[in-house]
Amino acid sequence: MIQLPPDARGRxxxxxxxxxxxxxxxxxxxxxxxxxxxxxxxxxQEELAWHYKHTVGRPTPITPAKRLSQEFGLDVYIKREDLxxxxxxxxxxxxxxxxxxxxxxxxxxxAETGAGQHGVATATACAMFGLQCVVYMGSEDxxxxxxxxxxxxxxxxxxxxxxxxxxxxxxxxxxxxRDWVTNVQDxxxxxxxxxxxxxxxxxxxxxxxxxxxxxxxxxxxGPGQLPDVAIACVGGGSNAIGFFHAFIPDTSxxxxxxxxxGHGLETGEHAAPLTAGxxxxxxxxxxxxxxxxxxxxxxxxxxxxxxxxxxxxxxxxFLKDTGRAEYHxxxxxxxxxxxxxxxxxxxxxxAFECAHAFALLKKLDLPRASTVLVNxxxxxxxxxxxxxxxxxx
Amino acid sequence: MSRIDETxxxxxxxxxxxxxxxxxxxxxxxxxxxxxLQTLEAAGADIIEVGLPFSDPIAxxxxxxxxxxxxxxxGVRTQDIFDAVKAADISVPIVYMxxxxxxxxxxxxxxxxxxxxSGATGALLSDLTPDEATExxxxxxxxxxxxxxxxxxxxxxxxxxxxxxxxxGFVYCVSRTGVTGAANAVPQDVSRTIDRVKSIxxxxxxxxxxxxxxxxxxxxxSVADGAVVGSHIVSLLDQYWNDGAGSNVLREEVEALKxxxxx
Numbered sequence: 001m002i003q004l005p006p007d008a009r010g011r012x013x014x015x016x017x018x019x020x021x022x023x024x025x026x027x028x029x030x031x032x033x034x035x036x037x038x039x040x041x042x043x044x045q046e047e048l049a050w051h052y053k054h055t056v057g058r059p060t061p062i063t064p065a066k067r068l069s070q071e072f073g074l075d076v077y078i079k080r081e082d083l084x085x086x087x088x089x090x091x092x093x094x095x096x097x098x099x100x101x102x103x104x105x106x107x108x109x110x111a112e113t114g115a116g117q118h119g120v121a122t123a124t125a126c127a128m129f130g131l132q133c134v135v136y137m138g139s140e141d142x143x144x145x146x147x148x149x150x151x152x153x154x155x156x157x158x159x160x161x162x163x164x165x166x167x168x169x170x171x172x173x174x175x176x177x178r179d180w181v182t183n184v185q186d187x188x189x190x191x192x193x194x195x196x197x198x199x200x201x202x203x204x205x206x207x208x209x210x211x212x213x214x215x216x217x218x219x220x221x222g223p224g225q226l227p228d229v230a231i232a233c234v235g236g237g238s239n240a241i242g243f244f245h246a247f248i249p250d251t252s253x254x255x256x257x258x259x260x261x262g263h264g265l266e267t268g269e270h271a272a273p274l275t276a277g278x279x280x281x282x283x284x285x286x287x288x289x290x291x292x293x294x295x296x297x298x299x300x301x302x303x304x305x306x307x308x309x310x311x312x313x314x315x316x317x318f319l320k321d322t323g324r325a326e327y328h329x330x331x332x333x334x335x336x337x338x339x340x341x342x343x344x345x346x347x348x349x350x351a352f353e354c355a356h357a358f359a360l361l362k363k364l365d366l367p368r369a370s371t372v373l374v375n376x377x378x379x380x381x382x383x384x385x386x387x388x389x390x391x392x393x
Numbered sequence: 394m395s396r397i398d399e400t401x402x403x404x405x406x407x408x409x410x411x412x413x414x415x416x417x418x419x420x421x422x423x424x425x426x427x428x429x430l431q432t433l434e435a436a437g438a439d440i441i442e443v444g445l446p447f448s449d450p451i452a453x454x455x456x457x458x459x460x461x462x463x464x465x466x467x468g469v470r471t472q473d474i475f476d477a478v479k480a481a482d483i484s485v486p487i488v489y490m491x492x493x494x495x496x497x498x499x500x501x502x503x504x505x506x507x508x509x510x511s512g513a514t515g516a517l518l519s520d521l522t523p524d525e526a527t528e529x530x531x532x533x534x535x536x537x538x539x540x541x542x543x544x545x546x547x548x549x550x551x552x553x554x555x556x557x558x559x560x561x562g563f564v565y566c567v568s569r570t571g572v573t574g575a576a577n578a579v580p581q582d583v584s585r586t587i588d589r590v591k592s593i594x595x596x597x598x599x600x601x602x603x604x605x606x607x608x609x610x611x612x613x614x615s616v617a618d619g620a621v622v623g624s625h626i627v628s629l630l631d632q633y634w635n636d637g638a639g640s641n642v643l644r645e646e647v648e649a650l651k652x653x654x655x656x
Contacts, residue, residue, distance in 0.1 A: 019520045019525060295471075
């Protein structure tokens with residue numbers, strides 16, 4: 001069973017819904033029906049579970065971070081989504097949606113990507129299932145994530161650089177939506193985060209909730225207790241929502257999201273819609289976003305391509321407003337510092353995105369000896385070139 | 394009876410169909426908009442859609458995307474467009490065409506009031522379907538603004554009914570799955586979609602997306618109540634308007650398109 005919210009119209013409180021051209025509504029209706037039916041079908045669940053285990057490499061462990069714990073006077077555990085096949089949590093969702101596309105008889109897959117992780121995950125799933133794959137990627141991201149572009153092409157995907165607007169994830173998403181409007185009859189759009197029109201936010205959450213479901217059971221089994229605090233980074237927010245979901249009923253668990261503070265909130269050059277934005281409509285749903293007084297979506301900045309996005313999933317907006325989760329901005333510099341100290345204290349090189357989550361261990365004044373679970377949603381391999389330019393070691 | 398209703402009534406009496414043209418507010422520069430609107434009216438446009446540029450126009454193809462971006466780069470704001478429309482002081486109905494966030498950011502009520510105060514007759518938000526439009530429709534009704542909604546080839550009969558029930562003025566039928574932009578051919582199955590819409594509503598049905606030539610206008614007008622020409626006009630303005638020096642190019646083109654609605 002899918003837990004509520006959202007309601008039947010895809011609303012998490014006021015947030016979510018469907019704000020797309022009429023052409024797409026019948027396809028979204030079909031997708032919602034197909035997803036509900038698949039999710040309730042034991043055969044689909046079995047197939048998904050098989051792929052989680054044999055394709056993605058699940059369950060991913062939780063690692064006690066001993067030296068980190070000592071450094072900060074906390075009891076820190078790390079959920080290791082970086083150990084997933086293709087290097088990040090993204091494959092959980094891409095596999096799930098690809099299985100659904102096969103069930104729906106769609107032979108052509110499109111996707112948007114920022115850092116390239118979702119593009120790689122989608123290209124991987126398409127290679128496995130023999131589906132045609134087209135990935136839209138901002139031309140600026142194509143430039144700064146060259147290795148992932150090559151990986152996608154190696155996997156047989158066509159990567160189309162998008163040079164309109166900001167030349168990043170926002171405009172890649174616009175272009176993917178235009179492709180979908182045009183080719184909706186034979187194409188499934190694998191949205192990479194818990195954003196977009198209903199049913200995407202709930203569907204992506206359901207495919208990612210395995211992170212939190214596993215982590216919760218592992219905490220009870222290993223350390224023998226729930227965490228006091230659970231932290232994840234938030235761009236669109238798919239790793240965070242998948243991680244948080246299992247803990248939402250556990251009111252003793254403080255849920256914290258780390259947004260991209262870029263050069264600092266005061267500079268306006270950041271990607272922190274929950275901490276510094278306002279509600280509006282972008283990419284098909286009503287949620288917090290970064291916009292000007294006239295409703296134009298504004299440019300963002302983050303050192304991390306995966307967080308460099310002006311919107312956020314509607315369920316995060318709901319969790320923020322209800323107070324069930326809290327969100328804090330972390331600057332590029334704070335994230336880069338965490339990138340280095342996590343590498344040196346634990347021998348784990350995180351993706352820039354996740355370095356934002358770890359930075360909160362230092363930035364927030366968490367009660368001494370708290371048990372903290374951090375979701376490490378991806379590994380840092382893709383960021384080596386950028387890191388080598390930004391850091392003098 | 395709104396001005397759009399009156400327009401269609403008058404066209405029916407003359408056995409003509411409607412030529413609906415689109416222009417982006419702020420491209421060419423906003424100071425030019427009154428003169429452009431006056432030229433379009435003089436050339437025979439029956440209804441004019443004025444685009445409100447949005448940073449993320451997911452329903453638009455390359456021509457209108459680029460035009461919107463030029464307008465935004467010049468710093469045009471929604472109120473500037475309202476002011477220019479008011480200054481144009483023309484009598485053919487004006488329909489604003491934009492995206493939900495533009496209207497929502499100002500508050501649907503405030504947006505509708507100000508749009509109506511500028512002299513416009515209606516508005517269409519490309520990414521707002523009747524399912525999510527309760528508040529918008531209430532606000533538009535209060536301001537006496539017609540609400541135009543889209544129907545698409547993919548729409549089921551139930552959805553066509555939903556759109557027709559929510560629409561006033563006319564129903565905008567999208568000719569194909571896809572985004573705005575000129576195309577070589579209007580799909581043959583457009584007449585099937587129009588037949589389905591016509592069997593459900595008495596409202597006039599106008600067809601848009603991919604229509605740029607008099608032949609296409611004639612073809613569409615043989616089955617519908619009007620044709621919408623958008624990207625083609627936007628391209629002409631970009632290429633020839635030149636602060637009004639090229640207004641005759643626009644006038645001649647619109648006259649030719651209008652003539653095709655009379656046959």
